[in-house]
Amino acid sequence: MTVEHLADHTLLLALPAFAPALVVVGVVVYAAMRDRRTPDDGEAAADPGDEAHSEHPGAADQDGPP
C-alpha cells in the first residue's frame, strides 16, 4: 500500500477547480427554490408587465420575447 501513496494526490488539490462551480450552481438553485416557495400573488403583482407569462411555468408558451 505504500506504493499507492507515493505517487498519489490529495483530494484537496481538486477543490479550487471545482468548488466555485458548485457554489454558483447552489446559488442559482437556491434562487429558483425560494421563488417556487414564495406565494404566487405577492411578487407577480409587484412586478407585472413583460414577465407576466412567467406565471405559467412549463407551459408551451409560444410568445417569445418582445
Place this chain on the structure above:
Amino acid sequence: MTTESLAATNEGGGAALDQVIGMSAVAAVVSLALLWIGYLHRQRRITWLKNLAERLGTKFKRPPWVALQVFLFTATIIAALFGFIWDVSLHIGKGRDPGPLANPAHYFILFGLFLLFIAGTLAIVQPYDKPGPAAIRITRTWFAPVGGVLMAVCGLYALIGFPLDDIWHRIFGQDVTLWGPTHLMLIGGAGLSLISVLLLEYEGRRVMPQEAQADDTWYLKLLRYLSFGGLFIGLSVFQIEYDFGVEQFRLVQQPMMIAAAAALAAVAARMVLGRGAALIAAALAIVLRGAVALIVGPVFGGPTSWFALYLGPALVVELIALTPLLKKPILFGAVAGLGVGTVGLWLESFWIDAVYHYPWPTSMWPEALAMSVPVAIGMGVCGALLGMVLTGQRLPRPALGITAVVVTVLVIGGAVANGLRTEVPEQANATITLTDLPSDAGKRMVSADVRIDPSDLISADPEWVTILSWQGGLANDRGLAIDKLEKVGDGHYRSTQPIPVWGSWKTLLRVQDGHTMAGVPIFLPADPGIGAVETPALASSTRPFVQELTILQRERNQNHPSWLFTVAALVVLACTLVLIAALTWGAGRINARDTFTDAEVTPGPKEPVPHA
C-alpha cells in the same frame, strides 16, 4: 494523461500545497466577484454588463445573451484545446509531473474549462426578458436560454471530472492514458459543449427579426462555419492518443471514432449551412488543429501529433446531399452515415497511411467496418436530428428521436467494448538482443534483434510490431520514438533506428495483431515515486509477453478489488449518460417550442439557409 497530476504527487508535496493555497485563493476571489456581479446585474444595480453585451449583440446581430457568450466560448474552448494537446504532448515526452501547476498546459485547461462553465452561467444570468420560447424558468422573472443551461452543464460535467479524477487516482493509482474514465469526462465535457453553443446560437438567431438574420456579414458566416469546425474537433478529442502514435488500445477503434465524429458533424453542418458547409467546416478544423499541432510540436519542441482530416467523409456527405435524399433528413443522415463509415473511411485511410505511425492494415478492415458502419449510421441520424433542430424543422415524435439517441449510444458502447477486447498470448516470449551503437556518454543507444517464440505468433499483416520509447524528456528527440520493426523471417524482427535505453526513457516491444495485444519491456528506469525497480536493458534477454497496460501504465495500482473498478467506471458512465440525456432533452425542448413557420411553408429545404 491530461490531468494525472492536476493534483500533485506527494513527491512534491510542499510545493503542491503552496499551489493549492494559491489556486484556492484565486478561485475564491474569482467566484465571489462573479457572484457579486451576477447579483448586482439581476438586481439591475449595474448597467455595464448589459451595455457591454448589448454592444456586442448589435455588432454580431445576435441578442446580448448570445453574442458575449459565443465570444467567451470561442476563446475558452480554443484555450482548452491548446492546453489539452500541449498537456498530452508533455506527458508523452516527459511522463507525469510533480505538481498541479508544474506543467504550464494545465493553466490553459483549468482556465478553459472554468470559463466554459462561466460562459454558460453568464447566458443564464444575463437576460432580463425571457430569452426565446424554449427558455427555462428559474424564477418568475428570470428565464435562462436552454443553450446556456446546457453549456453550464457541460462545463460542470468537465469540472466534476477534476475531483472524480482525484478520487480515481487515489484508488487506482495514476493511469497514464487519455482513456481513463475521469479523463474522458474532462475532455468529453469540453467536446460536447460544442453542441450547446450551436443550440444557444440558434435560440438567439431565432428571436432576431427576420431582416436581421438574412444579411449575416462575412465574419458572422465564418463564425458559423467555425462552430461546425469546432464540432468536428470537439468530437475528435477521444482520438488524441492515436494522433500521437501512442495508443494503448486496439487500432480498430480509430476508424470507428473518426467515422462517428465525421458522420454527426458533417451531416449537421451540411443541413444547417447548405452546400459546401461540411467541407468548409472540415477545412476550418484542419486549420485549427494544424495550428495547435504546429505550436505544440515544432515550436515548443514536444512530440508531433497528427489529426484526422475528415475531408473524405465530408465529401461523401456533400455528394449524398446533392440527391433528393436531403429532403428526408433522417434518411439522409442514415445514408450519409453509411457513406462516411465506408467510402469516407476509405478516403480518410489514405491520409492515415501517409502520415500516421500506424497505417490501417487490410486485415483490420472487416472488423473496422463492422464497428464503424453501425456507429456512423447512428451518428449520422443524430447529426440529422441536430440539423433539424438547428434549421427549425419539426422533429418526428419525441419517442423516435429519443430512441435514435439511445440506440446510437448503445451501438457506440458495443463497438467500444468490442474494441477493448484484447488477448495476451500465453507462454509466448521475446528474445531481444541489444547491440550498443555509438552514442554520447551516458546516453546509451542500441539496435535490437527480436525473436518471438512461438514464431507463428504474429500473422503476416499485424496492426503493429514496434519498439516504443517514450517519456525520455523533451530535450532528447522530443521524448518519443516509435520504430516500426523490419521483418527478417518468421517471428524474427529487427530495429531500423537507434533505440534509447537510458535516463528516464521507457522502452518496450509492442505487438498488436487482431485481438492479440501485448508487450515486452526492454528498458524501464527505476521509479521511486511508485516503488518500481529498474528493468535493465540487458545485452540479451528472454522475457514473456505481458498485458501492455502493466508496462505503459506502471503507475496504475492493481491493488484493489475488481468490483471497485466496475463501480467507479459506472459512476463516470452515469454522469456521461446524464450529460447526453441533457443535451438531447435541450434540443428537443427547443424544437418542441419552435414555431415552424417557414420550414413548413416551404416544400423542402433544398438549400437550407435557415429562416432566411
